Amino acid sequence: MLFEKGNTIGERLAAIREEISRIASSAAGRDSNGPELIAITKNVEVGRIFEAYRAGQRHFGENRVQELLEKQNQLPRDIQWHFVGRLQTNKVKAILGKVSLIHSVDSLRLAEEIEKRAEPLKEKVSVLIQVRTTDEETKQGVLPEELPGFLKTVSNFTRLKAAGLMTIGPLTTEEDAIRKSFRALKLLLEKCRAGGFEGLRYLSMGMTEDYRIAVEEGAHFLRIGRAIFGERKTV
Numbered sequence: 001m002l003f004e005k006g007n008t009i010g011e012r013l014a015a016i017r018e019e020i021s022r023i024a025s026s027a028a029g030r031d032s033n034g035p036e037l038i039a040i041t042k043n044v045e046v047g048r049i050f051e052a053y054r055a056g057q058r059h060f061g062e063n064r065v066q067e068l069l070e071k072q073n074q075l076p077r078d079i080q081w082h083f084v085g086r087l088q089t090n091k092v093k094a095i096l097g098k099v100s101l102i103h104s105v106d107s108l109r110l111a112e113e114i115e116k117r118a119e120p121l122k123e124k125v126s127v128l129i130q131v132r133t134t135d136e137e138t139k140q141g142v143l144p145e146e147l148p149g150f151l152k153t154v155s156n157f158t159r160l161k162a163a164g165l166m167t168i169g170p171l172t173t174e175e176d177a178i179r180k181s182f183r184a185l186k187l188l189l190e191k192c193r194a195g196g197f198e199g200l201r202y203l204s205m206g207m208t209e210d211y212r213i214a215v216e217e218g219a220h221f222l223r224i225g226r227a228i229f230g231e232r233k234t235v
């Protein structure tokens, strides 16, 4: 089903973009701009990433620091890079200044490290807080009940700027469970905004298997890999 949308990366991208804007424009109550599509390039070779670039794609995402830096060096400068994976504190220094958004801040320790390491930079560092919206114990993320305290602490930071929330939907084909997780994230964002954290604006949610639901539920950033580049080769 996934890969019948066209054979080339450009054709798949076009089909996905069209589908996203169709769903976004019919979903009630969302802002006029559709969500931003981030092409997730983990395990994808530079040549194939460049194919997506030639098809007009400018937002790309990686979940490993080393891989991101290597690819960034070989690809055009006008790409906006997103970091979406688990970020170890000892890798923070290497990634700062190289990405437009870190989607996956999942602990205060990591937030503190970013704040500290950002000191020499001129710009603020925009991040999303990763929230665990399912009861899967294995998932990374701040728990919803911990979020207000977390935000209160980071609101005193001068360099790190919490710009929104990110979640990874449950690993299931049950649409209801996925929708519930995305709705929970959106509700949390609204609650936090109402509670004084107006700086929180964006929702990052939706991957290959569940991006349609994420668009319906008001995602601002979709993180899609396999639907664009095909199944990943496992090493």
Ligand SMILES: *Cc1c(COP(=O)(O)O)cnc(C)c1O
Residues within 6 Å of the ligand: 040, 042, 063, 084, 085, 168, 207, 208, 209, 223, 224, 225, 226, 227
């Ligand atoms: C790999 C990855 C994605 C993309 O997953 P696909 O199933 O290939 O679309 C999105 N978000 C994160 C955090 C990832 O690690």
